[in-house]
Amino acid sequence: MRVPRVLAIYVGRVFLLSTLSVLGGLIAIVALFDVIELTRRAAGRPDVPFGRLVEITALKLPFMAIEILPFAVLVGGLVAFWRLTRSSELIVARAAGVSAWQFLAAPVAAGTLLGLVAITAVSPVSAMFYARAERLDSTLLRGGAGTLGLSGGGLWVKQRDDALARGGSAILHGERIAAVGPDQLTLERVSVFRLGPDDRFLERIEAERAVLEPRRWRLEGAAAVGAERMGPRNATLTLATDLTVARLQDGLAPPDTLSFWALPGFVSVLEEAGFSAQRHRLRFNALLALPLLGGTMVLVAAGFSMRPSRRGGVGLMIGAGVAAGFSLFVLTKVVGEFGVSGALPVMLAAWTPTGVGLMLAVAMLLHLEDG
Structure with a gap:
């Protein structure tokens, strides 16, 4: 039947335009608050120009887009389906015998496609830009506390070295990580390069x-x-440092600075070195679930916004849809912390919000269709 296909494409186009508009608006709002926060942090640093703060925020925009995408899909879907219901287009389609599942096929596919594009194409750009933003933030606002690198089981650390020369630094390289504990780390075959304030070599x-x-x-x-x-x-000999094992692990390529494609390899490197890779595994699975979460948010939006206006309470239902999206966001953060701590398996922690949202959406749409 041609009518359901044409209707699905039309509904999908309206949904996609609404979602992209909402996504752009949300990114602008978050970016504004991020610039304000960076300006507050730079208040005591007159040598940091405002343009560099804007640059840091601009570099974070792809990362913000990925993080905001599920909520943008939900709000965009709520707006699109509410407008189509208010204009009676969806009501007429359903009265003509077109199932909600038929005209929701294109929006669900669009939501899933947005998630796929985010993890396959946007994620590498996001990781590269976010890592650059973190380096700028560390250099301009955190005093360049230190940089870390991990490859082939070896560890590179750059830290301040005020004992040798004020403003100096020390680069430490261990060829092998022998042991990692909660409060202690042991490296073997170590080289230390001590540099002056002008990066002039002083001692090895x-x-x-x-x-x-x-x-x-x-x-x-x-x-x-x-x-x-x-x-x-x-x-x-002793070398003063303000590093701890926890800070070292947090500084070894945080999950947000790695793309979807790079995460599995880095997880292997971390585990070979003896570090925990829970946060990186959680990030990878969360990105893997993003396409399904995008499609799920479309169904959640449809379930909350397709109520006929003559029944009343439409505003309350849309508000409930936004509240449901916020609840899923909170659930994601809570189960994520359980996953990082090891209290829950990583896959369960990453996929639970998507599963809960999908069951909620399917139940509401079945009730809407048959109830």
């Missing part, structure tokens, strides 16, 4: 191992390396 230290303890690195079997030779490794 080679050590058999380095142990991260509260407020310091303990370098065992350490020796200074001269221009021609290295002295005997028989000293135990």
